[in-house]
Amino acid sequence: MSAKRKIYDAFNTLLKESGVVKTFKLFNNQYNNEPTEKTFLYPSAFLEFASVPYITRTDGVQIAEGSILRLHIGFESLEDNDLDVLDTLEGVFLALQGQEHTEGAFGALKRVNEAQDVDHDRVQVWQMDFETTICDDGAAHIKKLVKVDAPHTLEITVDAAAPFLQQS
Secondary structure (H helix, E strand, C coil): CCHHHHHHHHHHHHHHHHCCCCEEEECCCCCCCCCCCCCCCCCEEEEEEEECCCEECHHHCEEEEEEEEEEEEEEECCCCCHHHHHHHHHHHHHHHCCCCCCCCCECCCEEEEEEEECCCCCEEEEEEEEEEEEEECCCCCCCCCCCCCCCCCCCCCHHHCCHHHCCC
16 A cells, blocks of 8 residues: 555544544645535545655655645634634644554654635635655565676686685
């Protein structure tokens, strides 16, 4: 299973178990496309892999230090209690802060940014960014060995060998 899939599954489990959101999916600009999107329940959270700067290590393992995982958290704009919005945001933070993947797909999550995203109709949206290190070992099993024959046959005689190899 890919590292991104493991991250998605972990976020889904943590947020659903905490009960703070009713919908969790990958982000694809749902709030701007709400009239044409399939219906989803609020509060909702959509996961965006905002920045994943991979570097390749040995044996096909890739590490992405300083990765940003962004949640777009939405609330119905008819919500008349701002305190409920703030409490839900705190619940999302508490569900994710410090969590890390048990199989090493990502390190401890650290919230590094939070901001209102005010350019939406009929919905309040907040963005919450978590920084982590992602380890993708999906290609580690691929071995790319190439057998190459030596271009020349080498013959070594005792006379040409180093003095300590020559027999007395």
